[in-house]
Amino acid sequence: MLKSRVIPCLDVKDGRVVKGVNFVDLRDAGDPVESAMVYDKAGADELCFLDITASHENRGTLLDVVQRTAEACFMPLTVGGGVRTLDDIRTLLLAGADKVSINTAAVNDREFVKRAAEKFGSQCIVVAIDAKSVAAERWEIFTHGGRRATGIDAVEFAQEVVSLGAGEILLTSMDRDGTRVGFDLPLTRLVSDSISVPLIASGGVGNLDHLVAGIRDGHASAVLAASIFHFGEFTIGEAKQFMAGHGLNMRLD
Amino acid sequence: MTVTIVDYGSGNLHSAVKAFERASREHGLDLPIQLSSDPEQLRTSSHIVLPGVGAFADCRRGLEEIPGMVEALHEAVLHQGRPFFGICVGMQLLATRGHEHQVTQGLGWIGGDVVALETGDQDLKIPHMGWNTLDEKRPHHLLDGIPTGENGLNAYFVHSYQFVPDSTASAIATTTYGKPFASIVGRDNIVGSQFHPEKSQKLGLALIANFLRWRP
Numbered sequence: 001m002l003k004s005r006v007i008p009c010l011d012v013k014d015g016r017v018v019k020g021v022n023f024v025d026l027r028d029a030g031d032p033v034e035s036a037m038v039y040d041k042a043g044a045d046e047l048c049f050l051d052i053t054a055s056h057e058n059r060g061t062l063l064d065v066v067q068r069t070a071e072a073c074f075m076p077l078t079v080g081g082g083v084r085t086l087d088d089i090r091t092l093l094l095a096g097a098d099k100v101s102i103n104t105a106a107v108n109d110r111e112f113v114k115r116a117a118e119k120f121g122s123q124c125i126v127v128a129i130d131a132k133s134v135a136a137e138r139w140e141i142f143t144h145g146g147r148r149a150t151g152i153d154a155v156e157f158a159q160e161v162v163s164l165g166a167g168e169i170l171l172t173s174m175d176r177d178g179t180r181v182g183f184d185l186p187l188t189r190l191v192s193d194s195i196s197v198p199l200i201a202s203g204g205v206g207n208l209d210h211l212v213a214g215i216r217d218g219h220a221s222a223v224l225a226a227s228i229f230h231f232g233e234f235t236i237g238e239a240k241q242f243m244a245g246h247g248l249n250m251r252l253d
Numbered sequence: 254m255t256v257t258i259v260d261y262g263s264g265n266l267h268s269a270v271k272a273f274e275r276a277s278r279e280h281g282l283d284l285p286i287q288l289s290s291d292p293e294q295l296r297t298s299s300h301i302v303l304p305g306v307g308a309f310a311d312c313r314r315g316l317e318e319i320p321g322m323v324e325a326l327h328e329a330v331l332h333q334g335r336p337f338f339g340i341c342v343g344m345q346l347l348a349t350r351g352h353e354h355q356v357t358q359g360l361g362w363i364g365g366d367v368v369a370l371e372t373g374d375q376d377l378k379i380p381h382m383g384w385n386t387l388d389e390k391r392p393h394h395l396l397d398g399i400p401t402g403e404n405g406l407n408a409y410f411v412h413s414y415q416f417v418p419d420s421t422a423s424a425i426a427t428t429t430y431g432k433p434f435a436s437i438v439g440r441d442n443i444v445g446s447q448f449h450p451e452k453s454q455k456l457g458l459a460l461i462a463n464f465l466r467w468r469p
Binding site: 001002003004005040045067070071074075076094095096098120121122123124167168196197198199221222251253 | 267268271272275306307308311378379380381382383384385386403406407409411412413429430449451452453454455456457458
C-alpha cells in the first residue's frame with residue numbers, strides 16, 4: 001500500500017537555514033545539512049529545500065548544501081527557488097537533488113515545463129503553485145511571494161502544467177501560509193481531484209489534525225510543513241504516528 | 254575488486270555512489286565504489302550497477318552512445334557472471350522491449366515488456382510516487398534479513414511504467430498499487446529493482462549490502 005508522505009521544508013538563504021530551527025541535539029541550527037540529517041533520522045519521507053538567496057552569486061552555496069545533504073541522507077530531496085533555466089535544473093540534479101521545483105518560470109513560460117520534462121523526465125519536475133482566493137470557489141496564481149496577481153486560474157494552470165509534463169504539484173495557499181489555521185482544503189481538494197499526478201499540500205499547518213485533513217479531506221498525496229517541525233513542537237515521528245492513528249497509511253520504518 | 258556504477262549520462266548518480274559507499278562501509282565490506290563510463294573498467298569489476306532515471310529510449314540511447322558499453326556489459330554479466338544490479342530504468346532496460354512513447358529494444362536479459370503502469374483504479378495518481386512495501390515471491394539473497402509484506406520495510410518508488418516479465422518466475426518481489434507489479438526482477442547473477450534503493454533509507458542500505466555480499 002502506498003503511504004502518505006510527510007515533507008519538512010527548510011528555507012535556505014546563502015547556504016544557511018532562515019527562520020529558526022530549534023531541534024534538540026543540533027549543534028548548528030543554521031546549517032541545513034544538519035537539519036536535514038535530523039529529519040532523516042526522524043523518518044521524514046522526503047525533504048524540501050527552498051532557496052531564497054537574493055543574489056545569483058551566492059547560488060553556489062546552495063549547491064554545496066544539496067551535495068552535502070545527498071551524501072548524508074538517503075531519501076528524496078526536492079530543491080526549489082530561482083529555477084529558471086534547463087541549466088539550473090541540470091546543476092541541481094547533478095549536485096544530488098532528486099526533484100526540482102519550478103515556480104515563477106512556469107508561470108512566465110509554460111513551455112519551460114515541457115522542455116524540462118522532456119529533458120530530465122517528469123519524475124523530477126515539480127511545479128510549485130502559489131494560489132490565492134479571489135472569489136467563491138475561485139483561486140488564482142500569484143507570484144513574488146503572493147504580491148503579484150497573474151489572473152491565471154489555479155486549477156486550469158495545474159491541469160496545463162501536468163499536461164506539459166509536470167510529475168507532481170506543490171500547492172501553497174497564500175491565504176493560509178504562515179497562519180497556522182490549516183490547509184485551504186477546498187482549494188487543495190479541487191486541484192488534486194483535477195489532476196492525474198500527486199499533489200503536495202502546503203501552507204497553514206499549525207497542528208497535527210491539519211496534516212490528517214490535508215490527506216483525508218484535501219486528497220493530497222503528501223503534506224509539507226515548516227514551522228511545526230522546526231521549532232520542535234512536534235517531531236516527524238509524532239506526526240506520522242498521529243496520522244497512522246487516524247487511519248492513514250504511513251511509513252513507520 | 255571494484256564495484257562499478259555505470260555512468261551513461263542518466264540522472265543523479267551522486268547519491269547512488271554515496272549510498273553504495275555507505276552500505277559497503279557500514280557492513281564492513283570495504284569495497285571500492287567507482288563511477289565509470291569506460292567499458293574497459295567492467296572487466297575488472299566485481300559488481301556492476303546500472304542506474305537509470307528518465308525515459309526508456311533516452312537511457313537506451315545513452316548506453317548505445319558509449320562505444321563498446323553494451324558489448325562490455327554482455328561480456329561481464331552474461332559470460333563472466335558478474336553480479337549485476339539495475340535500478341529503476343536500469344532495471345527496465347533488462348526487458349526485451351520498452352513501450353514508453355515508442356517501442357525500443359531493451360538488453361533482453363530478462364524476457365518481458367515495459368508498459369504503462371496499470372492500476373485498474375483511475376483515482377490512483379500516476380506516477381506511483383512514494384513509499385511502498387514489497388511482497389517476496391521467491392526467496393532471494395537480495396532480500397535476506399529484510400522484512401517484507403504489509404508490515405515490512407518500505408522502498409521509495411517513482412515511476413509510470415512497469416516491467417511485465419514473460420515468466421512469473423522472474424519476479425522476485427511484487428508491490429501493489431491498485432494491482433501488483435514486479436518491483437524486483439532477477440535470474441542467475443542479474444537483479445533489478447523498480448524502486449530506488451539509494452533513496453530508500455533502511456531498506457535500501459540493507460538491500461545494497463546484500464547485493465555487495467552476493468556471490469551468485
